[in-house]
Amino acid sequence: MNDGTFRAGTLVAPTFRLSEEQIRILHDSSLRVLNDLGITCFNEEAVSLFEEAGCITAISDGENAWNIRIPEKVVMEAIESAPSRIVLGAPDWANRLILDSREARVYFGTGSETNIFLDTEIADFVCTTDSSITMRHPIYKEKRGTILRLCESARLCDSLPNVDFFIRNVNIQDEGISVSNKDINVFFASLLYTAKHVQAGLVDISSLDNVVRLGEIIAGGTASFQDNPLISFIACLIKSPLQMVEDTTQKVIEISRRGLPLVISSSPQGGSTAPIQEEGMVSLINAEILAGITLTQLVNPGTPALYGAVPVRARLDTLHDFYGAPEFIHYNIDCVEMARFYNIPCYSTAGVGDSKVPGIQATVEKLFSQLAVAQSGAQYIHYAFGLLDRTNIFCPVQAILDDAHISLVREILRPPIVNEEVTEASIVEIRKVTASSTRLFARHIRKQMRRGLVSQPYGLEGEGDRDEALENACAKLKEIQETAEKQLSDEVIDEIYKKIAGVLPKDNFEL
Amino acid sequence: MVADELIREIKTNVVMGRVDSSDEGYDGKMEGKPGVSELVRDAIKQDISGKRLIDALSEAMVTVGEKYDSGEYLIPDMLAGAESVGTAMDILEPHLIHSDVKSKGTFVIATVEGDLHDIGKNIVATLLKGAGYNVKDLGAGISAEKIVEAVKEYNAEFVGLSALLTTTMIKMASVIELMESEGLRSKVKVLIGGAPTSPDFAKKIGADAHCRDAFEAIDILRDITP
Ligand code: B12
DSSP, rough: OSSSSOOOOOOOOOOOOOOOHHHHHHHHHHHHHIIIOOOEEEEEHHHHHHTTOOEEEETTTTTTTEEEEOOOOHHHHHHSSSEEEEEOOSSSSOOOEEEEETSSSEEEEEOOOSSEEEEEEEEEEEOOOTTOOOEEEEEEEEOOOOOHHHHHHHEEEEEEETEEEOOOOOOOOOOTTOOHHHHHOOOOOOOHHHEEEEEESSSSSGGGGHHHHHHHHTTTHHHHHSSSSOEEEOOOOETTTTTOOOHHHHHHHHHHTTTTTTTEEOEEEEETOOSHHHHHHHHHHHHHHHHHHHHHHHHHTTTTEEEEEEEEOOOTOOOESSOOOOHHOOOOOHHHHHHHTTOOEEEEOOOSSSSSSHHHHHHHHHHHHHHHHTTTTTEEESSSEEEEEEEEEEOHHHHHHHHHHHHHHHHOOOOOOOOHHHHHHHHHHHHHHHHHHSSOHHHHHHHHHHHHHHSSSSOOOOSSOOHHHHHHHHHHHHHHHOOOOOEEEEEHHHHHHHHHHEEEEEOGGGG | OHHHHHHHHHHHHHHHHOTTTTTHHHHHHOOOSSOHHHHHHHHHHTTHHHHHHHHHHHHHHHHHHHHHHHSOOOOOHHHHHHHHHHHHHHHHHHHHSSSSSSOOEEEEEEETTOOOOOHHHHHHHHHHHTOOOEEEEEEEEEEHHHHHHHHHHHTTTTEEEOOTTTTTHHHHHHHHHHHHTOGGGGOEEEEESTTOHHHHHHHHHHHHHSSSSSEEEEEHHHHHOO
């Protein structure tokens, strides 16, 4: 029930990369892109909406598309009407999230729709030249994404303390799954095993009402669902550069019409579908997201839309997406600052490894972005757990490592508490210890521990002189697998099976 | 410029990856000087034979390939070279109809229905064009019917299909089935690609080859082209 609680997230004092003037320059350049170049729109209903709002539209030659030039006034009115504070509900009220653009409260969650699920096992190895030397090392096995593996991931993420929300992160490729029943089974599998907020994209727009009904049953009715929207949607309606695709745009229109929370996301690849240089990338993605947000507000003013930034850099050897790049961090921080400038909560991106397995490379690639993007004050950071191989792999053991690392990130970003009172107390402490015979401050740590200000060593630290992080993560995973439970009661499950079409038989979801 | 000099300049400009005069080139210093487009137009005016021009373009592209293989060039440099050759071919095409110059074959390429991912497909199209194939790029989200129609219209020897989604890769099978029912299958080699596809999947749906990337496609085409 509603006791007014939310997940705490991490309230940070944001650091800035762009100056006010630079933000203004990027804002103006995005407006110029929208007004002078316009966007290419493949959805006729969207075209009419833009036209009615005063945009200049013209048929794009040769294609089944329209060019829409959006003047500043239309964009600015939409920004005004887009909510600056969005509440995302959860089956367990204590897991609700409050996203307020004026507050740098950072939440971390999962993301992607990975085709590969990476299992990890620890095995013993003997050195081939000296058999007295042994070591333990992980062996990885690639498995296909299935409903059961999505269930397993949801159950794991429910247990990890630093996962604030759950975006379906495993692509279900079971025999019985088709375009028409995929969405309902994705949401059901996720909500069966996590009581956190659940978010996904829709494969098929005709599943929307069915999925909402599922949310309503779990929330305890239509009114409760409105108070506590425990599911929400991601709509990647933009194909960079500057195209609004037909079907996802229709999804945006339908979701907005119902006033449901959604992410308006764009994912340009710097160097292939967007300029690689920061100012070019940000001018473009910002224009694209603003065009999408404008559409939500034209459909239904007040629609809770998140500014969804997934700017990525391309590698120079293959033009594949590349997440460990410093530019990836630059792009993302800039977008957080643009969203803040517009007073719209930001869905941002961090924590993807390019590496295919956990290890030093993956850690380096993930950790810098997890820290830096969080430090910029992004409200909602997706992709943060378990992702390897450029979003193509979800690895549960990696998710446990990420959870431990994000726990440190949260500690690092804890804002300073410096005021007259506490500083005075510190002087008293220094005076006492200096006058004591031991000259040790150790005894006084206890007081700071009670204040919650003393961080712990790395959560997966080993006992010996070996690095045991991976082994410990595997052990932790086993523990969670043995203890975690379903999050829906039998009555709710029965009601779902009675009222909702398309959910596969129960044994498909039994872990 | 005399003919020999023009040919030399065209080659240099392909290696520099300069589609036209606005491009600064690999070394960053060439903006404003005529690029491949301008030079090829000049060559046509001077009646330099299509064969001679195409030989020059391919030789230059071989140099680009060598620079890529040796690690001096990266994909952006390679694509700049290939794009220059592609542009040159577009300019040359109307002038080649009556000449005896033959392309390496017509390659119809598309991302299948329901799938909008086209970065990989575009790279493959650009590099194949640069390698001398007559590439007809139909775009992304293209139905089996449209693809088969294009194969007929262009009398294509090769079809390339791309898919990035597990929900759309199965549409590749529909294209092959339709080609079969239209009696076209034996005349056309089908190459597939895109992250979720694999050699096993290619075998399962009856495609001729799976390609990890554009370079593998070029190798495979070289092997299967008579
Ligand atoms: C960029 C991208 C997008 C861009 C596409 C832009 C564009 N113009 O193509 C945008 C943002 C629009 C997008 C949208 C979506 N995407 Co997307 N996208 C990607 C991403 C990050 C990179 C793909 C890419 O371009 N790679 C670079 C190129 C160079 O590589 P490539 O395509 O593999 O091509 C090479 C080879 O495969 C081969 N090749 C490819 N095709 C062919 C064809 C032939 C004939 C030959 C010879 C060779 C060949 O050669 C190429 C060159 O080397 C992948 C994730 C990933 N890391 O791969 C997800 C990914 C493919 N997308 C995914 C999804 C789910 C979507 C969306 C549904 C939205 C979403 N994310 O929720 C929509 C789908 C829209 C639709 N209906 O198609 C999933 C797919 C999972 C699944 N279900 O199967 C992925 C895997 C991400 C993920 N892990 O969740 N996406």
